[in-house]
Amino acid sequence: MTPGVRPQLTGAPVRLRDVHIDYSDGPAARIDLDVEPGEVVMLLGPSGCGKSTILRALAGLLPITAGEVTVDGKPLAGPGARCAMVFQEDALLPWRTARRNVEFALALRGVRRAQRHVMAADLLEQVGLEAFSGHLPLRLSGGMRQRVQLARTLAAEPRVLLMDEPFGALDAQTRAEMQRLLVSVWERHRATILFVTHDVDEALLLADRIVLLTPRPARVSRIVEIPEPRRPGWQFQPDFARRRYEILAGLGHVSEDESVPLAERKGVTP
Ligand code: ADP
Numbered sequence: 497m498t499p500g501v502r503p504q505l506t507g508a509p510v511r512l513r514d515v516h517i518d519y520s521d522g523p524a525a526r527i528d529l530d531v532e533p534g535e536v537v538m539l540l541g542p543s544g545c546g547k548s549t550i551l552r553a554l555a556g557l558l559p560i561t562a563g564e565v566t567v568d569g570k571p572l573a574g575p576g577a578r579c580a581m582v583f584q585e586d587a588l589l590p591w592r593t594a595r596r597n598v599e600f601a602l603a604l605r606g607v608r609r610a611q612r613h614v615m616a617a618d619l620l621e622q623v624g625l626e627a628f629s630g631h632l633p634l635r636l637s638g639g640m641r642q643r644v645q646l647a648r649t650l651a652a653e654p655r656v657l658l659m660d661e662p663f664g665a666l667d668a669q670t671r672a673e674m675q676r677l678l679v680s681v682w683e684r685h686r687a688t689i690l691f692v693t694h695d696v697d698e699a700l701l702l703a704d705r706i707v708l709l710t711p712r713p714a715r716v717s718r719i720v721e722i723p724e725p726r727r728p729g730w731q732f733q734p735d736f737a738r739r740r741y742e743i744l745a746g747l748g749h750v751s752e753d754e755s756v757p758l759a760e761r762k763g764v765t766p
Contacts, residue, residue, distance in 0.1 A: 507534030541709030
């Protein structure tokens with residue numbers, strides 16, 4: 497981002513008020529949450545607790561049983577361009593090149609043919625894929641396909657990005673690249689982001705706030721605020737490790753004792 501240039505605020509506030517989501521075999525989520533415009537909120541919780549269920553309900557793909565969801569102050573009413581979902585498995589059209597996948601999303605938004613080409617080229621440049629715009633998805637790596645997916649999602653100009661473990665299938669290095677890319681894209685667009693992950697480090701690196709969820713039905717058990725979110729190099733600072741421990745303890749993955757170095761634990765002789 498050019499120093500001194502403030503990005504336009506495009507993210508919408510999202511409010512979940514006593515939201516109940518049920519499946520036929522019982523409750524899946526019970527959520528109260530306020531997300532600020534342009535905020536990055538990471539949802540962390542045990543597998544099967546209901547994280548994807550919450551995102552699918554916000555995307556309008558799943559009905560809520562009770563309560564209210566508002567986006568930009570208006571009740572959510574089915575799938576719409578305001579909330580766009582990025583899935584872990586890419587959902588690109590395999591017979592269309594990267595550029596034509598992005599152009600398709602622009603066409604759905606009603607952008608005229610003459611403008612689509614230029615806008616698609618710009619979006620692919622933002623995700624670092626300008627050299628691959630003529631490639632079919634089959635000829636792109638997993639990370640590249642996720643970049644196209646991100647460009648295609650941005651083409652819909654969503655106010656809220658819903659990301660369901662989008663980098664979960666990528667190797668560690670590609671995943672780190674995608675995290676950096678997402679931050680740079682977000683600095684430009686400032687959409688509100690709700691992002692589901694299993695990865696505590698990913699949550700810490702990207703979040704303004706991390707919402708810890710209980711086992712099914714998912715309820716908010718704790719919210720961890722990140723001071724100075726996304727500051728470069730903070731994963732190497734003691735504060736990062738402290739919060740990492742706080743989160744793992746919140747999820748029940750470590751006991752109190754494990755925060756203490758081995759040699760200092762009661763009954764442990766060095
Ligand atoms: P998470 O994303 O946290 O791993 P999900 O939201 O995918 O969890 O699922 C929450 C729970 O609901 C799980 O126990 C899952 O088996 C169940 N579930 C998911 N989808 C359905 C469905 N369509 N019908 C019934 N149960 C479902």
